Amino acid sequence: MPHTLRRLGFCCLLAASFTTYAAPEDCIENGGSMLCVPPEVGPWQYSLCDDAGAYTSRYAAWCRAMGGTWKGLYASPSCEGGTPLTTEGQMVPMSIEFERQLRGACLVQADWRGWLSSGSTVSSAFCWSGGPVFKGDIEVGNFVEIMTSGATKDSNGACSVPFAERILGHRSRKVECPANYRERTGRSGKLECYRPCLPEQGCCKGQQYTPANQCCTQEGVQQKWPIVDLQKCPNRTSSGQSPRVNGCGAEGSDLGSFAQQFGSADFRPHCNRHDECYDTCLRNKAQCDETFGSDLLAACNAAYRDRPVRADACRRVARTYILLVQSSWGLAAYNQAQQRVCQCCP
Amino acid sequence: MLSVESSGGRMLRNLASVALLMVLAACVQTAQEEPSSNASMSGTWVGEISGSHPEDTVTVRLVLKEQGEQLIGETFAKDPILDEFYPSGSLEGMRSGSSAQWKVFEQSVSGTFSGDSFSGRVTIESDSGQSGEATIRLQRQR
Numbered sequence: 001m002p003h004t005l006r007r008l009g010f011c012c013l014l015a016a017s018f019t020t021y022a023a024p025e026d027c028i029e030n031g032g033s034m035l036c037v038p039p040e041v042g043p044w045q046y047s048l049c050d051d052a053g054a055y056t057s058r059y060a061a062w063c064r065a066m067g068g069t070w071k072g073l074y075a076s077p078s079c080e081g082g083t084p085l086t087t088e089g090q091m092v093p094m095s096i097e098f099e100r101q102l103r104g105a106c107l108v109q110a111d112w113r114g115w116l117s118s119g120s121t122v123s124s125a126f127c128w129s130g131g132p133v134f135k136g137d138i139e140v141g142n143f144v145e146i147m148t149s150g151a152t153k154d155s156n157g158a159c160s161v162p163f164a165e166r167i168l169g170h171r172s173r174k175v176e177c178p179a180n181y182r183e184r185t186g187r188s189g190k191l192e193c194y195r196p197c198l199p200e201q202g203c204c205k206g207q208q209y210t211p212a213n214q215c216c217t218q219e220g221v222q223q224k225w226p227i228v229d230l231q232k233c234p235n236r237t238s239s240g241q242s243p244r245v246n247g248c249g250a251e252g253s254d255l256g257s258f259a260q261q262f263g264s265a266d267f268r269p270h271c272n273r274h275d276e277c278y279d280t281c282l283r284n285k286a287q288c289d290e291t292f293g294s295d296l297l298a299a300c301n302a303a304y305r306d307r308p309v310r311a312d313a314c315r316r317v318a319r320t321y322i323l324l325v326q327s328s329w330g331l332a333a334y335n336q337a338q339q340r341v342c343q344c345c346p
Numbered sequence: 347m348l349s350v351e352s353s354g355g356r357m358l359r360n361l362a363s364v365a366l367l368m369v370l371a372a373c374v375q376t377a378q379e380e381p382s383s384n385a386s387m388s389g390t391w392v393g394e395i396s397g398s399h400p401e402d403t404v405t406v407r408l409v410l411k412e413q414g415e416q417l418i419g420e421t422f423a424k425d426p427i428l429d430e431f432y433p434s435g436s437l438e439g440m441r442s443g444s445s446a447q448w449k450v451f452e453q454s455v456s457g458t459f460s461g462d463s464f465s466g467r468v469t470i471e472s473d474s475g476q477s478g479e480a481t482i483r484l485q486r487q488r
Contacts, residue, residue, distance in 0.1 A: 263426040301474045308478035309397035312470045313404040313423035316434035316451050 042174035049127035061102035106159035108150035136191025144169040215345030225343040233344035243279035245272040262314040265303035270295035281342040293322040393484030462486035
């Protein structure tokens with residue numbers, strides 16, 4: 001028997017209810033480590049049920065009340081077409097139409113008794129029994145009594161034969177936590193959805209992050225590339241960026257012009273090699289500088305093998321470069337290069 | 347009233363004048379013999395360092411500043427091909443009277459200056475085996 005037909009279960013898509021949400025104490029926004037979100041509240045679904053036995057005539061009456069065509073109890077489906085119950089406001093008109101379809105009532109009225117308040121209950125032999133149902137502080141189910149009454153025509157055609165019956169209305173909705181969240185009832189009785197904030201779940205030190213362009217380090221969430229603070233990215237890896245070389249000097253530097261050579265000692269290839277060294281992720285700065293220094297001095301000595309005065313002048317110019325790369329200016333250039341050629345995490 | 351001087355008094359006065367002139371002349375001469383003992387080496391000096399090899403020369407520019415007896419400054423060496431000066435290190439040294447000495451990296455200089463001229467010797471000590479001696483002559487730029 002299509003018993004569900006009697007309990008006309010018509011769902012409607014109403015706007016989901018929103019309640020003001022205050023995050024629990026252990027949530028990220030309150031300094032905790034849990035990721036917390038409010039529960040998702042679905043739309044109300046409404047249904048009606050006449051509090052009487054399972055008569056075919058009643059099935060047929062409900063079918064027609066909703067605008068459907070009754071095909072008989074053994075047809076599949078029994079009721080074709082019709083507009084399902086979608087709003088609370090349709091419950092009384094549909095109950096009145098039910099009575100008209102059932103009895104051919106010439107006079108019908110319906111008394112809406114209102115949704116049950118907390119602690120109240122209804123009892124029914126053929127429909128539902130119980131009272132309002134809550135999940136946490138959110139109502140998820142309730143009942144209403146609709147008392148119909150009126151008259152049908154007597155044998156003389158006069159609208160004089162009274163009738164009265166009770167129709168029960170029911171509403172329900174889903175209240176759930178989003179996927180991967182757990183449910184709990186907080187101290188205030190509110191339903192809470194929470195989950196531990198772990199890196200594999202897109203969480204880092206109490207913060208949400210996007211692994212595609214962020215990293216979780218000991219210092220918390222860091223931008224993956226370009227690196228903002230090298231100190232906070234000790235496990236950095238190559239970003240795949242190509243090394244950039246520009247001879248001797250630095251792009252955008254305000255330190256004036258740099259000699260690319262001194263006489264016949266060519267500094268340029270050594271400066272480029274030094275640029276490449278800085279532009280290689282995780283390359284040791286001190287080693288880059290040491291190689292650069294010995295290369296420049298060797299270039300001077302090779303260029304002026306039997307000219308100690310010129311070799312000395314060349315070496316002194318070279319040494320100003322060596323001092324420069326070892327200074328805070330050199331460190332800034334190294335850091336800037338590493339921020340570009342490295343990414344904070346694999 | 348008419349005053350009449352004796353010839354002896356006039357002579358004494360002439361002798362005193364001569365003596366005064368002699369003292370003044372002596373003072374001027376002393377000042378000329380030690381022209382730079384109180385002068386400053388502060389300023390820009392340009393000149394040449396020359397080694398034993400005829401092509402082993404470098405034009406240098408020094409920007410010196412005196413702080414008491416201490417000498418500080420910046421040195422520049424001229425690229426022998428491009429003809430441009432490039433920084434070649436900071437200088438630190440001392441001046442005492444007309445003698446001065448300083449050091450820049452591996453290079454030590456000592457010499458004397460007189461007015462706007464300086465001349466001296468350069469010692470280059472290098473681990474690379476390119477050590478040597480050279481001469482330096484500088485002229486202050488006005």
